[in-house]
Amino acid sequence: MESVLGRYRNLTILVGVLFLQVLGLAMQVKRNSNQAQDTRLIRIWAVGAISPFERGLVWIQSSSSNLWHNYFYLRGVRAENRQLKEQIEHMRLEQVRLSEDAAQARRLQTLLAFKEQYIAKTIAAQVIGSSGSDLSRVVYIDKGEDAGIRRDMAVITADGIVGKVLTVYPSVSQVLLINDQSSGVGAILEKSRLQGVLRGTANGEVVLERVMSDEQVPAGETLLTSGGDQIFPKGLPVGTVAKVSNGKDLFLSINVKPAANLSKLEEVLVLVEKQERQATAEDVRVRAADILAQRLPSVPEKPVDAQAAASATPGSPAANTGAKPQAQAKTEGKPPNGTPGKAQSTATVKPSGTGTGAIASAPGQSSKPATATTIAKKTATPVEGATGAASKTSIVEVKPKPKSAEPAQSTSQTPPSENSPQ
Amino acid sequence: MPITYTSGEQVEVYRFSIPVTVGVPLLALFLQAFIPLRVPRFAVYFDLPLLVTIFFAMARRSPIAGLFTGAIIGLAQDMLGHNPIGIYGIAKTVVGYGASSLGVKLDVENAGARLLVTLGFYLVHSAVYFTVARGMVNMTQHWSWLNGIVAGFANAVLGVILYFVLDKFKQRT
Numbered sequence: 001m002e003s004v005l006g007r008y009r010n011l012t013i014l015v016g017v018l019f020l021q022v023l024g025l026a027m028q029v030k031r032n033s034n035q036a037q038d039t040r041l042i043r044i045w046a047v048g049a050i051s052p053f054e055r056g057l058v059w060i061q062s063s064s065s066n067l068w069h070n071y072f073y074l075r076g077v078r079a080e081n082r083q084l085k086e087q088i089e090h091m092r093l094e095q096v097r098l099s100e101d102a103a104q105a106r107r108l109q110t111l112l113a114f115k116e117q118y119i120a121k122t123i124a125a126q127v128i129g130s131s132g133s134d135l136s137r138v139v140y141i142d143k144g145e146d147a148g149i150r151r152d153m154a155v156i157t158a159d160g161i162v163g164k165v166l167t168v169y170p171s172v173s174q175v176l177l178i179n180d181q182s183s184g185v186g187a188i189l190e191k192s193r194l195q196g197v198l199r200g201t202a203n204g205e206v207v208l209e210r211v212m213s214d215e216q217v218p219a220g221e222t223l224l225t226s227g228g229d230q231i232f233p234k235g236l237p238v239g240t241v242a243k244v245s246n247g248k249d250l251f252l253s254i255n256v257k258p259a260a261n262l263s264k265l266e267e268v269l270v271l272v273e274k275q276e277r278q279a280t281a282e283d284v285r286v287r288a289a290d291i292l293a294q295r296l297p298s299v300p301e302k303p304v305d306a307q308a309a310a311s312a313t314p315g316s317p318a319a320n321t322g323a324k325p326q327a328q329a330k331t332e333g334k335p336p337n338g339t340p341g342k343a344q345s346t347a348t349v350k351p352s353g354t355g356t357g358a359i360a361s362a363p364g365q366s367s368k369p370a371t372a373t374t375i376a377k378k379t380a381t382p383v384e385g386a387t388g389a390a391s392k393t394s395i396v397e398v399k400p401k402p403k404s405a406e407p408a409q410s411t412s413q414t415p416p417s418e419n420s421p422q
Numbered sequence: 423m424p425i426t427y428t429s430g431e432q433v434e435v436y437r438f439s440i441p442v443t444v445g446v447p448l449l450a451l452f453l454q455a456f457i458p459l460r461v462p463r464f465a466v467y468f469d470l471p472l473l474v475t476i477f478f479a480m481a482r483r484s485p486i487a488g489l490f491t492g493a494i495i496g497l498a499q500d501m502l503g504h505n506p507i508g509i510y511g512i513a514k515t516v517v518g519y520g521a522s523s524l525g526v527k528l529d530v531e532n533a534g535a536r537l538l539v540t541l542g543f544y545l546v547h548s549a550v551y552f553t554v555a556r557g558m559v560n561m562t563q564h565w566s567w568l569n570g571i572v573a574g575f576a577n578a579v580l581g582v583i584l585y586f587v588l589d590k591f592k593q594r595t
Contacts, residue, residue, distance in 0.1 A: 010485035014519045017493050018512055025508035025558060046501030053452050129502075132454035133510075134466045135555065135563075136503030139459070166504055176504060181562050202562045263462030 044169055047140070051172045054129040055142055062126075119233060121273035122156075123147055127265045128172070137180035137204060139163075139265060144171045152231055154271040160237040160259025161185065161225060162268050173270075177262050178238075179206050186228030187238050189217060195226050198238060198256065206239065208254040215252065217244050223256055233274055436481040436592040443478075446588065447495050450474040455502055467573045469544070471495045473581045475514050476543055477588050479521035480530045488525075492518020506559055513550040517543045533582050540581040544574040 125141035143149050145168045155162040155175050163183060167174040176183050179200040187198040187208060194215055196208040211217060221241045227234030239258040247253030438446075450470040458465040475495050479488030496514030500507040521543055524530065530539055548570050555561040 010489075010519070010523070013486050014489050014515070017489055017515055021493065021497075021508045021511045021515065022558070025506050025512070025554070028506040028508070043501050043507070046498060049448070050452055050455060050502065054456055057456060127459060129455045130458045130465065131503035132451070132458060132465055132471075132499065133503050135551075135561070136505050138504045140455075174504060180504075182504070202564050265459070 043167070047169055047172055047174070051128060051140060051142075051169075054140065058126060058128045058142070119271055119273075120275040121271075122269040123149065123272050125149075125173075125268055125270055127268060134204060135202070137177040137200065137262075138166060139175050139177065141173050141175055141268060141270070142171070143270065144169045144173050146170055148272050149173050149270055150272075154232045154236075155268050156232075156236060156271060157260045157265070157268055159261070160239060161232055162260050162262065162265060164231050165270065175268070178258060179204050179262055184229065185232060185238065186226040187223050188226040188234075189241070190222040190224055192217065192221065195228070196254070198223070206256045206258050208241075208256050209247075209251060211252045211254060213246055213250050213252050217241055217252060217254055219244060233271070434594065435483050436594060438478070438481075438591055438593065442591045446591070447471065447474050447478075447491075447498070451495070451498055451502070454499070466569075467576045468580060469547070469577060470584075471499050471510075472514065472517065472544065472547055473540065473577060473584050474588075475518050476521045476540055476581065477585050479518045480525035480536075480539070481592060483522055483525045485519050485522045485526070488518040488520075488522025489515050490518070492516070492521075505555070505561065509551060509554050509559065512554050513547045516550050517547050520546060533586075536582050536585055537578045540578040541571075541574040544577045545570055548573075 123143055125143040125147075127139050128142045129140040131138045141155075149165055149168055151165055151168055153165045155164060161178060163175045163177040163180075165173050166176040177200070178185055178198060181200045181202050183198075183200050185198040186195070188195045189211075192215070194211050194217065196211045198206060198208055200206055208223065219241050223238040223241065225232040225234055225236040225238055237259040239256045241254055242257040243255040245253045245255075450473070454465070454468075454470045475492045478491045482488060482491075492514035493511050495518075496511035497507060499510040499514070521539065524539060528535065528539075530536055552563050552565055556563045
């Protein structure tokens with residue numbers, strides 16, 4: 001026996017070493033199946049040994065790059081600045097439109113008592129390393145437990161979702177990317193509202209599973225998070241549908257192009273705090289259309305008797321249809337007949353040269369610019385004294401009139417100046 | 423103090439200083455983890471720790487030293503990922519043992535032999551990894567001969583260049 005072992009000493013040691021590793025591997029596999037996800041000390045040591053070098057190299061690289069780009073290579077900055085300013089103007093207009101949509105959505109959500117999830121706090125982190133293997137699609141970021149990062153937190157970029165925090169070390173975290181085959185994200189198609197599970201494949205692609213094959217999914221449709229995984233809040237961009245084909249078991253095979261560039265990640269945001277609150281429309285006082293009206297260039301003013309326009313009864317034909325070309329009022333809810341309920345009348349006042357204003361436009365009908373705005377909420381009584389002084393923005397809120405005929409209460413919020421920088 | 427590895431055979435056996443023995447595999451692991459951030463396809467085609475394993479195993483010409491070198495480098499590589507530790511360890515142990523056993527019998531000093539040996543061991547490494555990952559860990563894996571051969575050649579070419587550089591650190595026993 002000894003001679004046999006001596007003769008095949010090398011082979012025996014090889015078998016022994018392999019056996020030990022197989023044994024260790026088998027123990028890990030068994031552990032994973034029992035959902036025990038404790039981090040092994042050996043992993044902490046390995047990451048601790050490698051990450052300082054990665055962090056240092058990234059720092060040197062970014063510092064030298066910043067030095068070059070921020071101090072030496074400033075060619076074309078002026079032109080770029082001009083372009084960006086133009087882009088900002090366009091985006092402001094777009095923001096106004098979206099704000100209006102959002103306000104409307106909030107009102108509807110309030111009616112339905114929806115609960116919303118908000119991204120309350122994020123931490124920016126830099127990607128400093130990867131697993132170095134195409135079979136383990138993870139990256140390391142330079143923020144860990146010390147920075148408040150915990151396991152299963154969502155990791156995103158401005159473009160879309162990236163993955164989730166898998167393992168947290170004191171100053172480094174391991175992030176599992178959405179294209180790893182062990183990841184799973186609840187996703188929903190933006191237009192068709194079909195829900196599925198987003199998974200990675202062995203070759204690094206991302207597919208949407210669990211969509212029935214009798215559904216129509218066009219290529220190019222946007223995919224959002226559904227919030228069903230309890231990791232990503234609902235509505236974050238995931239990617240776009242790249243290819244649709246028939247899969248197995250009556251499900252479609254949908255290839256997805258991730259919105260975030262997973263192969264070239266540099267900076268990411270870790271979502272450390274989510275808030276859930278019931279949607280309210282109360283905080284939306286100033287309407288987006290009014291902001292837009294303020295920002296648009298003004299046209300020659302046309303004196304109109306604001307007093308007459310403001311005293312027009314909401315719900316009356318004059319207010320709803322716009323008896324005057326520039327005087328319209330929008331009323332929501334029940335007509336002002338004194339019955340309980342929420343009736344809202346909104347009026348935008350166009351200033352006159354003499355300091356008086358007239359109702360100039362209703363939401364979504366802002367054809368004329370205005371420099372003074374009055375928003376009035378009322379149920380029973382018309383707004384009295386809604387004469388907006390020039391260069392003023394006012395919000396006039398009228399409480400429901402009680403059955404005993406009390407005078408309407410008005411609150412007015414007046415910013416310092418309309419011409420303040422926007 | 424240099425570490426000496428001898429096989430007792432009549433072929434030339436090399437040794438390496440401690441900084442090289444420790445530093446080169448660590449550097450290979452570090453680069454393997456870092457370069458894919460800038461060159462995303464690097465991890466698909468290249469495996470620097472494997473090349474280092476083959477080089478040390480062939481130079482030392484000792485199967486025991488070779489298999490331990492492969493096991494340590496492979497286990498370290500496993501630790502950087504999120505898959506169970508040991509898959510790369512097993513694959514590189516086999517490669518380390520095989521490369522050093524081959525180094526005892528063949529002259530693996532010339533570039534042509536090194537190219538073929540590296541290509542062969544890359545395929546062996548992929549096959550062992552595939553078997554373990556699929557058979558034991560139940561990972562979804564797809565075997566592609568084309569990808570394997572392309573990546574094998576890429577590694578072999580890089581290996582020949584790398585071995586030429588690492589030859590400078592060899593010390594005769």
